[in-house]
Amino acid sequence: MGAILKALGAAVATVVMxxxxxxxxxxxxxxxxLAIMRRQDAGDTVHQEWIPLDEMSPxxxxxxxxxxxxxxxxxxxLDLRQMRLVVEEAMSGEAPRGASxxxxxxxxNLFLWPERSYLRKAVEVPLALWMDLVLSKKRILxxxxxxxxxxxxxxxxxxxxxxxxxxSAGDLTREQALAxxxxxxxxxxRKAARPSRRQRAVIAHVERELDRAPWVFTxxxxxxxx
Numbered sequence: 125m126g127a128i129l130k131a132l133g134a135a136v137a138t139v140v141m142x143x144x145x146x147x148x149x150x151x152x153x154x155x156x157x158l159a160i161m162r163r164q165d166a167g168d169t170v171h172q173e174w175i176p177l178d179e180m181s182p183x184x185x186x187x188x189x190x191x192x193x194x195x196x197x198x199x200x201x202l203d204l205r206q207m208r209l210v211v212e213e214a215m216s217g218e219a220p221r222g223a224s225x226x227x228x229x230x231x232x233n234l235f236l237w238p239e240r241s242y243l244r245k246a247v248e249v250p251l252a253l254w255m256d257l258v259l260s261k262k263r264i265l266x267x268x269x270x271x272x273x274x275x276x277x278x279x280x281x282x283x284x285x286x287x288x289x290x291x292s293a294g295d296l297t298r299e300q301a302l303a304x305x306x307x308x309x310x311x312x313x314r315k316a317a318r319p320s321r322r323q324r325a326v327i328a329h330v331e332r333e334l335d336r337a338p339w340v341f342t343x344x345x346x347x348x349x350x
Contacts, residue, residue: 143235157271159233171283177266181296182347187305193226197343201227201256228252233271261343288316302327
C-alpha cells in the first residue's frame with residue numbers, strides 16, 4: 125500500500141511540475157497550445173502564424189487589453205477586484221459572468237481543458253500567479269495574442285488579420301485593429317470584417333476608453349503606451 129501511495133504521489137508531483145517548468149521555458153521558446161492541438165487532433169483546419177509583439181499594430185494590442193483585461197498591468201495574474209464583484213453578483217442571484225484575466229486565459233490555452241469547472245479554476249489560479257511571477261507582462265501578452273482564437277479556424281492575430289483583412293497584423297488600420305480586438309471573447313459570434321451593430325458599439329466604447337485611460341498600458345513600452 126505504501127509503495128502505491130508513493131507512486132501516486134510521484135505521479136501527481138510530476139503532473140504539477142510540468143506546467144511550472146514549462147512556464148519558465150516559455151520565456152524563451154514559443155509554446156504549443158493545447159487548445160490548438162485538440163482541434164488538430166480532431167481533424168479540424170487551424171491557421172496560426174506566430175509573430176513578435178513588436179510587429180503587431182499598437183491599436184490592436186491596446187484594444188485587446190482594454191476590451192479583455194483593463195487591469196492587466198496592475199494585477200499579478202488575478203484581478204481580485206473583478207473576482208470579488210463576480211462573487212457578490214453570484215451571491216445576489218445574478219447570472220454568473222467570467223472574471224478571467226489575460227494571464228488566466230493563457231494558462232487555460234496552454235495547459236488546461238476548455239470546459240468550465242471549479243476544478244479547472246482551482247488549478248488555473250495558482251498557475252496564473254506563477255506565470256505572472258516568472259514571465260514579463262510583454263511575454264504573457266505576446267503568447268496570448270498568438271494563441272487566442274479569433275475565428276472558427278484562426279488562432280493568433282496574424283492568421284486572424286490575414287483571414288479577415290488580407291493583411292498582416294502590423295498593417296491594420298485603427299478601425300480594423302479595434303474590430304479584430306473586440307472579436308474576443310466571442311469569436312464564434314463576432315466577425316472582424318463584418319461587425320454587427322452590437323459589436324460596433326463595443327468598438328466605439330473601447331476607442332473612447334483608449335484615449336481616456338492611459339494608465340491601463342503602464343507596463344508596456346512605446347509605442348504601445350501612447
